[in-house]
Amino acid sequence: MRIGILGSGLMADALGGQWVRAGHEVMVGGRDRLKSADLAGRIGASSGSLLEASAFGEVTLLAVPAEAVSEVLTGGPPGRFAGRTVLDCTNAVIPGDFTLAVPAMAEQVAQLAPDAHVVKAFNLAPDTVWQDAPCTFEGEPLGVPFCGDDEAANEQVAVLIRALGCTPVKAGALVRARLLEATAALAIGLWVDGADTRSLFPPKAAAFGTVHP
Ligand SMILES: NC(=O)c1ccc[n+]([C@@H]2O[C@H](COP(=O)([O-])OP(=O)(O)OC[C@H]3O[C@@H](n4cnc5c(N)ncnc54)[C@H](OP(=O)(O)O)[C@@H]3O)[C@@H](O)[C@H]2O)c1
Numbered sequence: 001m002r003i004g005i006l007g008s009g010l011m012a013d014a015l016g017g018q019w020v021r022a023g024h025e026v027m028v029g030g031r032d033r034l035k036s037a038d039l040a041g042r043i044g045a046s047s048g049s050l051l052e053a054s055a056f057g058e059v060t061l062l063a064v065p066a067e068a069v070s071e072v073l074t075g076g077p078p079g080r081f082a083g084r085t086v087l088d089c090t091n092a093v094i095p096g097d098f099t100l101a102v103p104a105m106a107e108q109v110a111q112l113a114p115d116a117h118v119v120k121a122f123n124l125a126p127d128t129v130w131q132d133a134p135c136t137f138e139g140e141p142l143g144v145p146f147c148g149d150d151e152a153a154n155e156q157v158a159v160l161i162r163a164l165g166c167t168p169v170k171a172g173a174l175v176r177a178r179l180l181e182a183t184a185a186l187a188i189g190l191w192v193d194g195a196d197t198r199s200l201f202p203p204k205a206a207a208f209g210t211v212h213p
Contacts, residue, residue: 001156004029004057006050006072008036011063011089014130015122015164017043022163029053051076059085059156060116066092066105073112081116085153087160088177089122091184098189106147106177119148119157120177123184134165137198145171145180 001024005012008030016026016039026045029052030036040047046056050072054060060081064072069090073081088109092102102108106120121144122130129135135142144166148154158168171180187197201207 001025001059001159002057003027003059003061003160004053004055005045005061005063006030006053007061007063008032008039008047009063010127011122011130012061013039013043014127015061015063015089015160016045018130018133018164019160020044024160024163027053027056029056051080054080054084057084059087059153059160061087062090062109064090066090066102069105069109070112073109079115081113084116085150085156086113086116086118087122087157088118088120091123091181091188093185093188098185098192100181100185103181104178105181106174110174117148117150117153118174119146119150119153120174120180121146121157121161123180124187130164136165142166143169145169147171147174147177147180149174 003019003024003026005016005026005028008028012028016028020026020043028036028040028045028047029050031050036047054076062069086109088106090105092100092105094101106118110118144161146154146157146168148157161168190197
């Protein structure tokens with residue numbers, strides 16, 4: 001698959017590097033040509049401008065801070081994402097109080113790129129986890145929830161999740177992406193506070209009352 005990455009920071013490095021290792025063609029696009037070229041050289045990708053990366057990808061990973069999303073998505077010719085998949089991993093978490101500056105980033109992305117197929121994924125774990133793929137914990141691959149409205153785009157993202165040794169978990173339509181974003185804010189706050197989110201959810205059987213018949 002051809003993947004354009006908008007941004008050349010930590011998430012671009014971690015996810016882009018894994019996708020290159022899995023055999024995908026990646027172009028890193030950034031506002032700083034030297035920085036993009038440096039990252040691309042390290043991970044075995046090509047590099048270009050933000051516009052070139054958005055034209056390159058069947059899938060475009062949006063890997064910029066939430067506050068830069070509007071500028072990045074609208075700073076080019078209209079329709080440049082037409083029919084393409086935009087993979088949104090952004091979190092608009094306010095540092096310190098761990099609430100959300102924007103309650104529904106993925107929906108905002110869909111409004112800014114209305115002719116794209118937006119899928120939310122990869123926002124629930126830090127870049128260090130993606131960097132260390134295959135992401136296996138206690139013998140089980142990490143489940144990666146994703147939300148999107150278009151089946152073909154969802155399948156592309158599922159392929160990119162499997163490329164990291166993770167299990168894709170269908171979490172519903174794009175309107176539910178705001179729940180993933182809120183979950184990220186909750187988890188980050190808990191981690192910073194020293195809690196282990198791994199222990200928070202009961203297994204499905206217990207949740208449905210079938211563990212103790
Ligand atoms: N890192 C994580 O653990 C993690 C986990 C889950 C989700 N996320 C989300 O993923 C996104 C990227 O995070 P990151 O950690 O990769 O961030 P990062 O390391 O700070 O990199 C951000 C990238 O965005 C670029 N950028 C910033 N403002 C821009 C603008 N106005 N126009 C164009 N490019 C701009 C930066 O360019 P310069 O280098 O030129 O400044 C940099 O290449 C964020 O939305 C974050 O919430 C991050």
